[in-house]
Amino acid sequence: MSVDRNARRPASESPWRVPVKDLVHSAGIQRTLRHTWPAPEQVGTPVLGVVAGEPVDVDIRLEAVHEGVLVTGTADLTLTGECSRCLDPIEAGHTADLQELFLAEPSPEDDEDQHLIVYETIDLEPVLRDAVVTALPFQPVCRPDCEGLCADCGVRLEDVPAGHAHERLDPRWAALADLVDREKTSTPETEER
Structure with a gap:
């Protein structure tokens, strides 16, 4: 499928889609972004994650490189969920490290998991999702020494x-x-x- 990268993008887009027209094919140029954006849907696991719409503080650097645009930075957010041992609510701050290369043209070597510049924009939503989900514990706990629930009666x-x-x-x-x-x-x- 061929994508016209110079066509105008749809008007109502997510703030996680960042225009990079000034960086495409301009190796060596860089700029920084510091914004607070609402969290997208489904960032996390069923047990622990970011509530959609909650504020996420993004601090990133966009750098034009020969292949496209390199994104590096952090996203500060609040994780909410429940303890896998005692089922108590969990709320904790988390800083996700973001780093991704968005290619100006698809690479023939690797067809999967390529992030591309489309309509002179980059979509940071999947980058945030990947960074958060891979850092989450498989079984989150409210405290490392949480004893959990009684297996027979369910009391803490x-x-x-x-x-x-x-x-x-x-x-x-x-x-x-x-x-x-x-x-x-x-x-x-x-x-x-």
Whole structure:
């Protein structure tokens, strides 16, 4: 599919799409951007991420290089979610490191995961998403020493008294336990017959 890179882009675009007309084919030129933009949709995992629309402070440098535009910088944002052990809410600041080369022309060597300059703009949304998601823990916790929930009753282990435990009966012995219970409840009249 051929893309006309000189055509006008649609008027209503995300702030994460940055015009780079001044940098295309101008190796050595650079500029910086410092903005606060709303977080795009689906930045994170189902357990921890950035709420869509929340402010993200972006501080990046755009540098024209021979192949296209090199983007480096950071994005400061707030992660929200829940602890994978106790299910308490988590809210934490996070700084994502952003670095990506946007190519002026597609490279024939690598067809996948290429970021291209399209309509003289670059789209930083996937760059932010990749930087945040790859840095997130697989199982986030509210604190490293979080004890979690009791596997039997679901109560937070930090809220129960010391020695909290539940009697567990191996299901293979359940039939024997029923016999013992019947033996204890049987009356002397029953035993004589």
